[in-house]
Amino acid sequence: MADKLEIRMDEYLPLRDVVFNTLRQAILKGELKPGERLMEIQLANKLGVSRTPVREAIRKLELEGLVLMIPRKGAEVAEITRQDMEDVLEVRTALEELAVKDACDHITDAQLSELKKASNEFKKALLEGKDLVTCADADMHFHDVILSATNNRRLIQMLNNLSEQMYRYRMEYLKDERTHKTLIEEHDAIRRALKKHDKVKAGAAIRVHIDNQKRSILESLTEKEEDEEL
Structure with a gap:
């Protein structure tokens, strides 16, 4: 307990x-x-x-x-299973891609400044070795800024609900320090695309971001399964 x-x-x-x-x-x-x-x-x-x-x-x-x-x-x-993780991330990919494309149309200069600040706070949390909860919350804040820029209340509600289910996978991903440099680079790529209001690059960047998360968590689950067999 x-x-x-x-x-x-x-x-x-x-x-x-x-x-x-x-x-x-x-x-x-x-x-x-x-x-x-x-x-x-x-x-x-x-x-x-x-x-x-x-x-x-x-x-x-x-x-x-x-x-x-x-x-x-x-x-x-409940255990974190491959199927549950894949189901959640499949839905997240579709919704987050829609969100960044919507945000390209509506994001303001003030929101871009807030997004840069959120990106820097996340980077600082990772580089300073903050606890996982602090890092996960900083990551969520980065994505929340993008979501708020969509001006789509229904989409915001759906992704907020999904975010709760994502929290376990986000924590699992952040445990692997090997992913931290890539995470920072991915956030920067997403932010640059939004700054240019480039829907194609923004959509591609968020897909890469989530695909890498999926790959890392699958590797972690595989390692755990192998350890249990020893």
């Missing part, structure tokens, strides 16, 4: 939703590891709540695919 697991209270939300959000973020950020068992009594004691909101939260997490119910064993954090 994660030592850092702490409930994140919100006076505007029912307790069951607070517990759900707390556990959800713990899984997405890797505080609760894939394959780790989720025992209601232990979680309830750790969070200082009754078992009922924990049970309800686990059921909702199962619906989102973040938790699996194993017969005669109980709940555990």
